[in-house]
Amino acid sequence: MCAKRKTLQKESLLFSDEFYSDIFEEGMFFASIVRSPVPKGRIIKILTEELPEGYSFFSWEDLPLKKNIKIAGTNIPVFCEKDIDYTGQAIGIITGPDKKTVRVLSKQLKMNIDEHFYYEEKNEPSNLLAQREVRYGQDYELNEEDCLVEEEWESDINFQNYTETNGAFCCIKGQNLYISAPNMWISSLRKNLSEVTGFGEENIFITRTKTLSKTSDILWLNTLICCQCALACMKLKKPVKLEFTRTEQQIFAENTSSVKIRHRTAVDKTGLIKSMDILIHVNAGAYNPFAQEIADRLAIAATGVYKCPNIKISSNIYKSHSIPSSIDFSMIASKAFYAVENQMNKISRETGIDPLELRLLNLKTEDRHGKSKNLHGSGAKSTPATTSALSAESAKNAKSSPFEVPVILEMGKAKEALQAVCKAATFLRKNAVYKMEDSFRFVRDNASPYAPPMRGIALACAYEGTAYLGSNFIKKNLNVELSYTQDKKLYIRGIPISKDIWQIWQKTAAEITGIPVENIFLNTRYSIESEPENPQTTNASIYITLVLIKKACEALVKKISSAEGFPVMVKKSFSVNPRKSWNLETFSGYPFSATSFAAMIVEIELDMASYSPQLRGIWFIADAGKILNPHAAETALKKSIQEGLKELIEDEELESPAISIQFIQSEDEPKQLGDIAASLLPAAYCSALSQAVGETITNMPVQTDTVYKLTEKLKNPQ
Incomplete structure (x- = not known):
């Protein structure tokens, strides 16, 4: 320097x-x-x-x-x-x-x-930066006993x-x-x-x-x-x-994109989702170089972790005279999860079906061989999805078929995770009680500053995808090179995102090779031609590079024992597994190299004198394979949740409640947790707040006077 x-x-x-x-x-x-x-x-x-x-x-x-x-x-x-x-x-x-x-x-x-x-600022083709149209199944005709739930959800959260x-x-x-x-x-x-x-x-x-x-x-x-x-x-x-x-x-x-997502969901009397019609609108500002990837990843995440035989998604990224917006690749899906999880909770309220039961009934449960099984027994082999290439006419003529899966996500022990987090938070009992309170919340005797606090509780779940295979970045070469010298020093050639990531690399290499941490050094010597082309901030680079380091260290240990000269070199590169490849043209297959699953419950109460929301507790559970360092993972998740609490209410910061973090025991390969806790928090909080005030809240962050206006409206209906 x-x-x-x-x-x-x-x-x-x-x-x-x-x-x-x-x-x-x-x-x-x-x-x-x-x-x-x-x-x-x-x-x-x-x-x-x-x-x-x-x-x-x-x-x-x-x-x-x-x-x-x-x-x-x-x-x-x-x-x-x-x-x-x-x-x-x-x-x-x-x-x-x-x-x-x-x-x-x-x-x-x-x-x-x-x-x-x-130029005119309109939602016209001339101002369309990117689009992804997905049509799957057929146009569903409502039956008399079906319930149609429609709502538009808007997320404009900025993480400062x-x-x-x-x-x-x-x-x-x-x-x-x-x-x-x-x-x-x-x-x-x-x-x-x-x-x-x-x-x-x-x-x-x-x-x-x-x-x-x-x-x-x-x-x-x-x-x-x-x-x-x-x-x-x-x-x-x-x-x-x-x-x-x-x-x-x-x-x-820090001007993140404003995302509006309209959901029209048809549900039969048993709670099975029959169709999803989803319209996504993103204001990207004057320009955004990653508009197409944003459109694609929002379309993938729009249905969350749920299966549906008939899907129509339109994901549109528009330019405007607004400030160019920031998109953190690890948080793109959180906007879609916010909408779909709030939609599921609204369906639960309107149909009377318990939120847990509704999710278990519609949860995706593909196994590693691409088969889809619903939780009540039947299963069907997965076939590629139809996409924007499918015309409306052919969609109408498509024959009804078993659950075909355009986007395959390995949900692992999602069912066990949902049941475990509900048990930890005593969700079923609390949710039943808070629902009963809706009927007499604003009777005359309760409409006073001395009334007991209004309470709400909500469940949300989502996945964390590792290494999106449709990204232009993941197609570039990702590799790690190790060099072990005669003086027993190990050099790792790579570009870590931060000092913390480098220390993780060091610790991982030391544990596998037995080389002391102080003898492990970073090598950033690249020729102009060989310098990595990928942004170091992408999840793909972080996660895949760590996997490559593990594999390279294991290979190095074997190679050192039979080495005839120094330095001993090992190079490992990332390649997409054909079985798990993602077909961007048909918009089908495995969009991620791996997925983890998580669920969260948030409980709140409102003080009737100040109308200020107070958090009573947050419960979180994840299935992310084998957790190598549970304490570090728990600390990182709690920090992510605490940072997220700062952004839920405009110009206010919620105090952190007791936070329970649990992991599903597993011997599977470790999977990325990333920002999944931050992805779940807005949806769980918004739904809990909606239950507490007895009115659906659709926008995040919540305005400081939103709760007061809603409660006054319910107390004094026109």
């Missing part, structure tokens, strides 16, 4: 356990982005004449080569040339010796903008980052460009920097500093910041630091 080292960095990639914002070098300048004050229009002139001496402005015209960065085939402008795409779009960058002054000037800079130039904001530090020494940033896609950063600045890729040296929290990491955003900072550095010939303010971080880095 050029700001800290006496000698220049020789490796093209280094890791640092410090924040980029702590870097300081003598003569360093600060930078701040000048942003558009309007959502759409055309820039006529930027008025920079009044900038103080020593402060400079750079924009689109100053970029030496390419004016855009390219992410997953999408061109994103480094600075706006003329036509503005959204409020806050980068117009240029102001630099100077004082950070506070630079930030003030960036907000006060005057510009002439003609606001008559814009309370650590360092996004940014970068840049300096130039000789013919080399040095970047220090919390970037999660090193190969993409290096290539885009080269194309924007003109520095050869071999002359760009990157130090990954302490990484941001996962939810604030838009894969393309930090690359954009680095290119903007590098331009200022080149023009000034001085070190430059570009650091987001906390407000910029919340608005531009």
